[in-house]
Amino acid sequence: MEGQNKQPLNNPAPREHSQFALLGSRRFAPFFWTQFLGAFNDNVFKNSLMAMVTFGLLSSGLDLNLMNNLGALLFILPFFLFSALAGQLADKYEKSHLIRYVKLLEIVIMILGSACFLMGYTWGLMLLLFLMGTQSAFFGPAKYSIIPQHLRSDELVGGNALVEMGTFLAILLGTITAGLFAISDQGPEIIGAIIIAIALLGYITSRKIPSAPSLGNDIKINFNPFTETWRTVAFSRTNKPVFLAIMAISWFWFLGAAYLTQLYGFTRLNLGGDQSVVTVLLATFSIGIALGSLLCERLSGHKVELGLVPFGSIGLTIFGLDLYFHPLIAAGTELINAQTFISQAGAWRVIADFALIGIFGGFYIVPLYAMVQERSEEAHRSRTIAAINIMNALFMVLSAATAFVLLGIFDWSIPEFFALLAVLNALVVIYIYTVIPEFAMRFLIWMITHTIYRVTHTDLHKIPQEGPCVLVCNHVSFMDALIIGGACRRPVRFVMFKPIFNIPVLNFIFRTGKAIPIDSKKADPEAYEMAFQRISEELRDGQVVCIFPEGKLTTTGEMDTFRNGVSKILESDAVPVIPMALRGLWGSFFSHKGSPALTRMPRRFWSRVELIAGDQVQPMDASPEYLQERVLSLRGDIR
Structure with a gap:
């Protein structure tokens, strides 16, 4: 039966398949479109809210920078509070039903959000932003732990690659959609209709996700977010290679959050570009991650190839440093558009840097997620994924705090901040590969057998x-x-x-x-x-x-x-x-x-x-x- 995830020993020869074949399989396609639509809706909502606040269509009475930071905090906070509980629920109960309940919650949130957009109720939208973060926190553990239940081991890398591709393309498309419609004449009406329609479509696709039975029916739910969060992280540390993979994943989100957050300032201050240039670079970065993720399956030979992780980290450092050594300097006071920017000498080098940071980021992140799924204990897999979400949220907050201190207090330039990120990346990954030499060993094998x-x-x-x-x-x-x-x-x-x-x-x-x-x-x-x-x-x-x-x-x-x-x-x-x-x-x-x-x-x-x-x-x-x-x-x- 298609939903079965185990193969017998000496099973018939698997067909050489493209990872895109999974998009035609009921084992994967409904799940893929459910998570894609959810990520798309999150970004339409978040970016529309921030755009309306930025351009005065919504009023809060607070400083714009404070509102942006408050919005980011409200979305991230639920990952600290509820990820541990979400991990317990995903290990205890059948996952496809859990996902449907989460998607029903999304419909309720988006109906309320549409009403708040129409009424211009800013603080209602901020509260709903917190609830969206909550919904995402409950979706995450089920999202990543259901993949190895429905896919064979030789499909695991391809499945994770498609999920990462879908996530970053959803971020890009959601951001562009918000930019196109949020501040138009009928912005609140259009955005309200879009988020409700996408939520409904996401629930419809979730109903096609095959059953994913639980192995942890005896779990006693601990509703205390503080003790359970601590216990979840502590449990993930018992498997040292898996925990270091979790830390490496969270470090990637530290880097990703830093690049995406500073993209606007870098474009305006160092490139002299307007919003259209930001869109070009954001698209380049997102498509790069999508492309790198998709290439992982081909480069890994349909298996979890940890040798790609050091390869990816080397690229992240090299092209991160290149942003420091060859930035374009803003000329004049008038901001240039994307067409003018692309015609300038050196522009393509900056575009290439963002594209290659994305591609090597894909090489880096996909095998790590697949490794955690493959090596974590099945009965505890969702709680292990919950630990990833908790650490990701922590590292994203640390990323924002680091940027605030260095850029705001010590007055560093953004290229200098990018250079520090590249150097820190080298130091972090060297430490990880020293503690777990399997990464370096697999990298040497991969390089030898591919050159x-x-x-x-x-x-x-x-x-x-x-x-x-x-x-x-x-x-x-x-x-x-x-x-x-x-x-x-x-x-x-x-x-x-x-x-x-x-x-x-x-x-x-x-x-x-x-x-x-x-x-x-x-x-x-x-x-x-x-x-x-x-x-x-x-x-x-x-x-x-x-x-x-x-x-x-x-x-x-x-x-x-x-x-x-x-x-x-x-x-x-x-x-x-x-x-x-x-x-x-x-x-x-x-x-x-x-x-x-x-x-x-x-x-x-x-x-x-x-x-x-x-x-x-x-x-x-x-x-x-x-x-x-x-x-x-x-x-x-x-x-």
Whole structure:
């Protein structure tokens, strides 16, 4: 049935699909349009309110800057107060029904909002802004925790990419819609009609979302927002990699809030541009994030690829710094429009900076959300997402406070503030990657397998999605383990010859990936016995172990005789064996063709390499001779 989210072991080969195919699936499409319409409505309402206050169509009696900050506070405050409760409810109750109740609340809010727009009731609109934040706070945990219940593991990155794309395009379209209609002659009537219509449409789409059952029916709801908020954040800290991913996500929202908040001032003071220039840069930034999010699936090979996170963070720092070193200086007192701005020398560099900050932001954020969804405990997933919302809100407040202090009190320029953000980004991510070296390890693997080689893979779905197994593969080059590890969706524990394990730089990758060094029983009996003990421990822990039964790299391009290591492993742990073959590595810089590996200049880059998996072999049939025959048949004549 389409709503099922679990696949059987050794499921049929998944079709190579575009993430856009999800938009035609009932498992995802109704949810996508529900969240898109909600984000669009939020931004139409918020930006229309601020535009009407700014241009005097609504009166509050307060300073304009104070009203803007008060509006931001009223929208963010509910995330502190209600995210923890929302996480409990989303873990306790069926999520599709919960989403429908939230959308019904949106309809009520928008009907009241329409009435307040028509009557010019400013403080009523401010109260409704708080209620909109409340509605968003209750939607968030269900929104992100329902995705892994309806999508397969190979669809998780694509689904999150579409959600991030939809969110930022909704922000852009909502802002543009408000700008077009809010201050027109019939602004209150038009905006009122739009927000009610969108709320109704959002509820209609929510009714098509498939059921997402709860696993936490025994949860006792704690209505105290302070104690439960503290407990929610504390619980998220028990899983260190997930918590650091949460902090990395919140840091991105710190950056995003800073860029978007200062965009107006940067445009007016440093670029000499009017509202149309702001719209161009906002569109560039939003489309950049949407594009970067969509590219994630292609670059990650349909799996959660943490190597893209450091790649994204590097781009955020480089192009953030470029805004400082090459800003346009406002000339004259009259503000220029978008057409005049684009014709100026250097304008496209600024546009490119905002576009690339957005694109690399997409690379950064999508794998992190997918990682949290994949690695958080299913029964606590919504509360983990609630922790993200709480921390995001906190970091956005800190972002506003930092900007207020540096720009307002210490009189920094906005380009100087952008430069500080870029430097802080480098420091924050270096700390995260130092504490959790898996990010840096996956980045090195991703860079190697996407620059030196073009890696394609066939039938890797034959590797079980869960449970222990042993992979056996021919051994052609020093890159074999990195290519296999980069292609497989599950973490792989590699058993490798100790001298290869100790190669500088690669050793960091191997250690971080929990590779198991081994030597011959004669050369190092202690390492030999320790390796088999580690292998048994990993298999009993349900992990995937990969062994190269030849015991060394080929020196002729032909496969050497498979040794008895596999038999020794299976004597202790009778697990399935999956034969695999690498094709196309012979003759590369890291192989022994013509001369020892690493001793000659590289002759080729981005060469095509293929990894093929065969059918499962039961342990009683997995003799070294039979496995060698299977691997050889998979490899064929391509060495």
